[in-house]
Amino acid sequence: MNHGDVGYIRASVQHHPNVAGLYFHIPFCHRACTYCDFHFSTSLRTKEPVLAAMRRELRERIGELKDEPLDSIYFGGGTPSLLGPDELAMLLGDVRSLAPVAPDAEITLEANPDDIHAGALDAWQGLGINRVSLGVQSFREDRLRWMNRSHGARQSLEAIARLARAGLATWTIDLIYGLPGMDLAEWDEQLTIALDHGMPHLSAYCLTVETRTALHKQVADGRVQLPADADQAAQFEHLMQRMHRAGLVQYEISNFGKEDHFARHNTSYWQGVPYLGIGPSAHSYDGLHRRWNVANNVRYAQGVERGDRYWEQETLTPAQRINERLMTGLRTIWGVELAPLGDEFSRLNASTLNRYLALDELEIRDGRLLLTAKGRHFADRIASDLFMPAT
Template sequence: MAGIYIHIPFCKQACHYCDFHFSTSLKYKEEMVLAILKEIAMQKGYLTGQTIETIYFGGGTPSLLTGDEVNQIIETVGTYFSISTDAEITLEANPDDLNNEKVKALRQTPINRFSIGIQSFFDEDLLWMNRAHRAAEGEASVKRAQDAGFENITADLIFGYPLLTNAKWQQNIYKMLELGIPHISAYSMTVEPKTALASFINKKIYPPMNEAQSASQFSLLSETLSRNGFEHYEISNYSKPGHYSKHNTNYWRGVSYLGVGPSAHSYNCDTRQWNIANNAKYMADISNNTLPAEQEVLTETDKLNEYIMTSLRTMWGLDLQRLNSIAAGASLPLLKEAAPYIEKGWVTNFEDKLYLSPEGKLYADAIAADLFF
């Protein structure tokens, strides 16, 4: 099995916190779609005949595509790859794009899962983030999708920023539950270099983020969703049983995937490659029949560290036997490094698997980094 990620590098406006690759000019959208179609054909051998079980339209803002453009891309994937009959096909969407006409058009495509970027149900927060939509549109977009027959929906929330009190955060969570959304992704606000948010903080226009606030709101989210039947199956992801994101779960489980479009990454268990993050150069290279990608061959150490980083983030944990299959005897030094965290109760060792405790999840990246080879 394998997945395909398609990066659509366009947005109506730039969110203050975002450092993903995109352009706010839609002038070359049609040319970009044609370039993506051509790259799919050029990359037809990357996944060595594996069946495609997931397709994910990310960005940027893929909901800026027309229904016809979505169909064109999926049909082209089907021309060069074998798509499973029950493939999960996800499209990231901004609430303001999901009007009645767009939802109706997407219903005529193979899209069967929406990932809706709600972020908050408070207008002042959305303005602070420079989001293109308003709170009422977030709720309305979910209901429109549900009314059109889209049941497999995930929505994003952001926490840990100055405007978000615990009371407001609780209201955001309860609104998600009220809407009956079966999968919720929640991310702590991070300050990435070269973003508007970083500039505002450096100039003291915005206050810095508060780690204690972020930890408190992470715990509040986890406890509330757990009481309401959600599984915390990955650090930032919660779902009702059977509603995991198949595509993202494959990332964490080390399944091969092809990334198409500018800045997209690909992985086939032995190599990793990434496309250039420049729209004009990407389209020019594709036009000249050149893949705009760099590649690295993964060493044994790379594979060990990648498995440590991804597996520890999930409820399925780090399998010591799988670690040993990557490098014989690797579990022994890893257990030695993990001992202090096991003693603190941040990591548990059960049946040859390591799991992060609720408190350990607050330090997931730091723990993983300490366990690296």
């Protein structure tokens, strides 16, 4: 059986077309992690005006979701767990007073291990938060120091033990592989620790060097040497095999979950369900337009307050919509339904499709285009090779 077959059959019926997602970007962190290029500030000076602006933006824009019931509410960032329970309660209270929330909605909070104490978990669950996404990244102290994370290895283990006992609907952890000097033994040890703690879901990312990060400078200066592509590929292969053996379905290139533990928020995003993003740098999608808020706390808060424009927007062309479906959909076990892509897509891509089918990197099943286990190593390249030209 191919990796992911079980997940394909069951999970393909999870898609809810008439629902929407809500995303809050909480743009504050305890520290700046070496590799991170998300929008955040390590100063809490703008917290109050930013939260006030987010409440206002929510009131002004909730109508864009056209009364579709909210299936997922996601607090991402940044580090949402540094908000107090009263601040989270305020935002969730606003949501519930403004929009229908599905009774079984997934409500996720991204958290750092140093913010997980017994009192916090009780408070979050009391607010209806039923999924916690824990930014572990590594269980090794030296790695965490190198990443400039704000937590230590022991805090991760304690946080995981608390999450496992807390009675949440689900929880997940993030780990990073492809680190400088990392070998298969180290990566295997990381996965063993996570699995031994009963982790129901894992997001595992290969280290990438983004511009405007401390890591970028360290690599440019020659202070840090990245592993060879072959080593990173071997770690990715090992990850897929270990998760498969442990019964976690690779339902997206970087995401593995036991059945019934797949992330609804991310899955909706990959399946093109509309979502509303609130806060500095947050993105929104209504099926036709992409909109993104300014990635600057002061300019965001002032823009919302004064009624100035604080976002940019683009209308996606038919070609861009197809390319987005390919870019996100191909990475998932649901793949991309071929018929809606149109005849022109099949005509223009006939030879590329045949080549990847012959290489056993793509397959077509039930009218859907899917990556094979081999093709998952080259997801982005395959997707971009199939892109429709700009019109």
